[in-house]
Amino acid sequence: MPKKKTYHHGDLKNALIKAGVAILAKDGVSGLSLRKVALKAGVSHSAPYSHFADKQALIAAISTEGFRQLYERINSSAEKYKDRPTKQLVEVAWAYVQFAMDDPDRFKVMFSDVLEKEKEYPEFVAESQRNFQLVKRIVEANQASGQLRSGPTELVALSAWGIVHGFVMLLLEGQISHTILEQTSLRELLEFQIESLRK
């Protein structure tokens, strides 16, 4: 028997986050229960309370980890196309769309926490702000190269994020009609959205 009790040596916390992500991908938001997460990690149903204050805290940790990964994806895409501003904008947005589609339920959870989390989960706040800073930097570069309209970078970045996020949300919730999706590929639809932002 190769693995006996590989878990509980101080890494139960991360094992729980990992188990949570897996359950989220398989059973969706409504299927995510603390008891199932504990079972999957091979501990009793009350063990998670040694590492998380409550279910919300576990979800906050899952979201925080998600934002970390999102940052990596966006950042590496931005780096890859940093010499081609026109392409960069589309590719970064495409990375965002793909991240959302890879694990729609996690993506939804990342953007649908409680409102008072501002103060409650500082790590979450820090990580989501780090992402927005990155978007701002990309937008700033695209403003400099004349791809995007000038004006307060903060606000142009909000437009850029908003248009892509809105598109992804409508896509995930099935609010984009079948007739549109049949006629035009996702990639083309996204490119059309980005066009709206261009100067």
Place this chain on the structure above:
Amino acid sequence: MPKKKTYHHGDLKNALIKAGVAILAKDGVSGLSLRKVALKAGVSHSAPYSHFADKQALIAAISTEGFRQLYERINSSAEKYKDRPTKQLVEVAWAYVQFAMDDPDRFKVMFSDVLEKEKEYPEFVAESQRNFQLVKRIVEANQASGQLRSGPTELVALSAWGIVHGFVMLLLEGQISHTILEQTSLRELLEFQIESLRK
């Protein structure tokens, strides 16, 4: 005693929807339980099953009703400003933002149902499509008056909806930084977003 058993005379169904909306506004999505809805409507916890197949079906009914009201709001705003295209676009978007902020949890529920609802809740699908048709008509008028870029109305409408929806979502989830919100009013932020769409 003025009201004794005013409910159960065939309108329990609507009473349950109304109770659900009230609980949603007070306790949020996580506080919405079928048992609480039944209690609030003055019936036993199993009574709802005479009118709805399950909890999802009640939520679908609440969402459908929400889309009906959203349609009314957008439509009356569009009518009111139909002779001033520049203003119309902003006002319609503003109506959308206000609707979302009036009852954030209901708004979130409307846009976060299950994915398979396509076939399961035809009334919901019809109502949400009716809203998109309305957006298309408004966009078409604004294309005609030169406010919005030309091109497939379906796609430009998707951009318009997407940018406003994305903005609202980021707003509701607290993803728009405090520093932005303190410097600029919501109305101004929205106007800036709309500017991005203009020709």
Place this chain on the structure above:
DNA sequence: ACCTGAACACCGTTCAAGT
């Protein structure tokens, strides 16, 4: 410090029974 197991309140759903 970390984990277990019993316990409690609450939930969605089913079903036999009442009107």
Place this chain on the structure above:
DNA sequence: ACCTGAACACCGTTCAAGT
């Protein structure tokens, strides 16, 4: 046809107890 009440499986959370 519509509603009730008991029942079942499942859930989040607490807490005394074990290591």
